[in-house]
Amino acid sequence: MSVAVAIATAAGAFVAAPSHAATTVLVWADETRGPNLQKTLAAKSDWVSGVTIKVQTFSSFDALNAAFENSTAASGPDIIVGANDWIPKAAKSGKVAPITLTASQKARFNGTMFYDLSYKGKLYGIPLDINNVAMIYNTKLVTSAPKTFGEMVDYYQANKSAKSLKAGLCIAGGGMSWGALSVFSALGADPYYFNPDGKINKAKTFNPSTFGSNVKKYLVDSTTGKGNGFFPASDTGCKENFLAGKVPFAVIGNWEWKDYVEKGFDMNLMPVPGVASGDYGHMFGSVSGAILTSYANTHGVAAAAKSVLTDFFGSTAGAVAYQKYELRPPAEKGAQSDASVTAAQKGFGSAASLSGIPQIGAALNTNKGGANYWDSAPAFWSAVLTTGKDPVTEAKKLSKIWSANLRSVAADL
Numbered sequence: 001m002s003v004a005v006a007i008a009t010a011a012g013a014f015v016a017a018p019s020h021a022a023t024t025v026l027v028w029a030d031e032t033r034g035p036n037l038q039k040t041l042a043a044k045s046d047w048v049s050g051v052t053i054k055v056q057t058f059s060s061f062d063a064l065n066a067a068f069e070n071s072t073a074a075s076g077p078d079i080i081v082g083a084n085d086w087i088p089k090a091a092k093s094g095k096v097a098p099i100t101l102t103a104s105q106k107a108r109f110n111g112t113m114f115y116d117l118s119y120k121g122k123l124y125g126i127p128l129d130i131n132n133v134a135m136i137y138n139t140k141l142v143t144s145a146p147k148t149f150g151e152m153v154d155y156y157q158a159n160k161s162a163k164s165l166k167a168g169l170c171i172a173g174g175g176m177s178w179g180a181l182s183v184f185s186a187l188g189a190d191p192y193y194f195n196p197d198g199k200i201n202k203a204k205t206f207n208p209s210t211f212g213s214n215v216k217k218y219l220v221d222s223t224t225g226k227g228n229g230f231f232p233a234s235d236t237g238c239k240e241n242f243l244a245g246k247v248p249f250a251v252i253g254n255w256e257w258k259d260y261v262e263k264g265f266d267m268n269l270m271p272v273p274g275v276a277s278g279d280y281g282h283m284f285g286s287v288s289g290a291i292l293t294s295y296a297n298t299h300g301v302a303a304a305a306k307s308v309l310t311d312f313f314g315s316t317a318g319a320v321a322y323q324k325y326e327l328r329p330p331a332e333k334g335a336q337s338d339a340s341v342t343a344a345q346k347g348f349g350s351a352a353s354l355s356g357i358p359q360i361g362a363a364l365n366t367n368k369g370g371a372n373y374w375d376s377a378p379a380f381w382s383a384v385l386t387t388g389k390d391p392v393t394e395a396k397k398l399s400k401i402w403s404a405n406l407r408s409v410a411a412d413l
Contacts, residue, residue: 022050022051022052023050023051023052023301023304024051024052024053024054024301025048025051025052025053025054025078025079025296025301025304025305025308026054026056026077026078026079026299027053027054027055027056027077027078027079027080027081027290027308028055028056028058028064028067028068028076028077028079028080028081028082029055029056029057029058029064029080029081030057030058030060030061030063030064030081031057031058031059031060031061031063032326033081033288033326034055034056034057034058034081035057035325036322036325036326037055037081037322038055038057039325040318040321040322040324040325041053041055043321044321047308047311047312047315047318048304048307048308048311048312050304051304051307051308053308053312056077061083064080064082065082065083065086068080068082068086068090068095069089071095071295073294073295073298073299076095076293076295077293077295078292078293078295078296078299078301078302078304078305079290079291079292079293079296079305079308079309079313080096080290080291080293081128081288081289081290081291082288082289082291083288083289084116084117084286084287084288084289084358084359084361085286085359085360085361085364085365086291086361087117087118087119087124087125087289087291087361088119088361088362088412090124090291091119091120091122091124094294095293095294095295096124096125096291096292096293096294097124097292097293097294097296097297097302098122098123098124098292099123099124099125099126099292099306099309100123101123101310101314105310105314107333108314108315108316108332108333108334109127109331109332109333110331110333110353111198112194112198112285112356112357112358113127113287113331113358114127115198115200115358115360116286116287116289116358116359116360117287117289117291119362119412120412124289124291124292125289125290125291125292125309126289126290126309126310126313126314127287127288127289127314127331127332128287128288128289128290128313128319128322128331129287129288129323129326129328129329129330129331130254130285130286130287130328130329130330130331130348130349130352130356131254131284131285131286131287131288131328131359132253132254132283132284132285132286132329132348132351132352132356133173133174133178133179133182133251133252133253133254133283133284134251134252134254134269134270134271134283134347134348134351134352135169135182135249135250135251135252135269135270135271135272135351136242136249136250136251136252136260136265136266136267136268136269137248137249137250137268138242138245138247138248138249138265139265139266139268140245141159141163141245141248142155142248142249145268145270146249146273147273147277147278148273148274148275148276148277149186149187149218149272149273149274149275150218150275151273152168152169152230152248152249152273153168153218153219153230155168155248156168156169156229156230156248157228157230159248160229163246164246165246165247165248166237166241166246166247167229167230167231167232167238167241167246167247168229168230168231168247168248168249169183169230169231169247169248169249169250169251169272170231170232170235170238170241170242170247170249170250170251171183171232171235171238171250171251172235172238172239172242172250172251172252172253172256173239173251173252173253173254173255173256174251174253175235175378176233176234176235176377176378176381177373177374177375177377177378178284178359178374179235179251179253179283180235180251180377180378180381181281181282181283181284181377182251182271182272182281182282182283182355183231183251183272183281184211184281184377185272185274185280185281185282185283185355186272186273186274186275186279186280186281187211187214187215187218187219187274187275187281188206188207188210188211188214188275189206189208189211189395189398189399190206190282190357191363191364191373191402191405191406192204192357192360192363192402192406193205194357200360200413202406202407202410202413203407205399205402205403205406206399206402207399208392208395208396208398208399209392209395209396211391211395211399212390212391212392212393212394212395212396213391213392214275215384215391215395216391216392218230218231219231219384219385219391220384220385220391224388225388226385226386226387226388227384227385227386231381231385232385233378233381233382233384233385233386238250239252239256239259243259243260243263243265251272251283254328254329254344254345254348255328257327257344257348258327258344261344267342267343267344267347268347269344269347269348269350269351270347270351270354271283271351271354271355280354280355281355282355282356282357283351283352283355283356283357284356284357284358284359285351285352285353285355285356285357285358286356286358286359287331290308290309290313290314292305292306292309293305314332315332316332316333316334316335316338318332319331319332319334319335320334320335320338320340320341323335323341323345324340327342327344327345328345328348329345329346329348329349329352330345330349336349360413362409362412362413363405363406363409363413364405366405366408366409367405368404368405368407368408368409369400369401369402369403369404369405369408370400370401370404371401372405373402373405376398376401376402380394380395380398
């Protein structure tokens with residue numbers, strides 16, 4: 001079977017592929033996933049009997065999102081490789097279609113991954129790879145993995161002058177909201193919590209007094225009332241300072257691990273340790289997904305598209321073949337343990353398994369509480385560590401925002 005490939009430019013131009021007798025399923029992807037899918041399919045094309053998989057690549061993730069939002073049945077794809085937080089809007093607009101998996105198909109993934117790709121109890125895609133961060137430590141400065149948050153702070157305080165440290169722990173990947181969730185959570189603040197059955201607790205919020213007190217204890221200088229230098233309020237310069245040996249601990253993204261390997265750093269990846277030994281801060285262990293569109297049914301290829309989802313994207317062999325090029329932590333369990341998967345991919349996957357939580361766009365994107373998560377999170381760090389506002393007072397404000405946002409979308413969760 002041959003694979004037909006089409007490339008979309010930034011303007012969305014499409015190069016038509018030659019016609020085939022086989023059923024054709026069109027997949028849209030961004031500027032990195034698209035070419036990597038093409039390489040995968042060029043190596044092996046017969047994932048689904050009688051089906052040709054055609055890939056259309058866009059110039060960026062944002063361009064892909066914009067094209068999908070403006071798509072119609074005449075122009076749209078059968079499957080889109082996209083972000084989990086696109087699903088609520090796409091489900092409301094009718095651009096995506098639900099899928100049903102068998103028990104054996106579901107068993108290939110951790111159950112929380114399906115939460116990422118669901119809306120109002122319906123699943124819309126197959127988990128593809130894990131998007132998360134993890135903490136790395138410089139073994140030339142620190143000889144073993146820290147067990148607690150306080151242990152890291154103590155190391156920084158004891159060595160900041162002698163070793164000319166620029167910070168103790170900083171955010172190199174993911175920014176001060178997505179990436180910095182690990183620090184919020186390690187000190188006691190999460191945007192939402194889950195019950196033992198894996199379902200979100202729609203009422204629970206973090207304790208602002210506990211979180212604020214921890215921030216004050218570990219991150220605030222008692223003399224100035226501002227940040228003590230251990231954790232900067234900005235991610236500016238973090239990566240460069242860590243690579244230069246001036247920061248012992250850094251939160252990095254799973255898309256950039258090769259930069260650290262090339263500089264000789266061990267992939268000793270782990271979640272950010274919590275206040276108590278054995279506790280870890282959560283990170284968004286969200287997944288990107290291969291998502292079924294409603295256009296597949298209009299195009300008369302819904303059954304073929306579903307087979308592509310389960311037999312290619314959702315299979316161990318498919319995940320291994322794709323991640324050979326994509327180099328992200330695979331979501332599929334069998335692929336996670338495959339011998340071909342790198343230490344970094346396994347490390348990020350392990351960190352996500354230990355402390356990853358779904359990235360629930362409905363709760364994070366809304367500003368019903370006065371601000372959305374993405375804006376309120378970095379604003380907290382700036383207010384406390386840069387301006388010197390009281391951590392407990394600011395934590396109470398933050399708790400009200402996050403809890404109000406959660407309540408406002410509870411019916412959709």
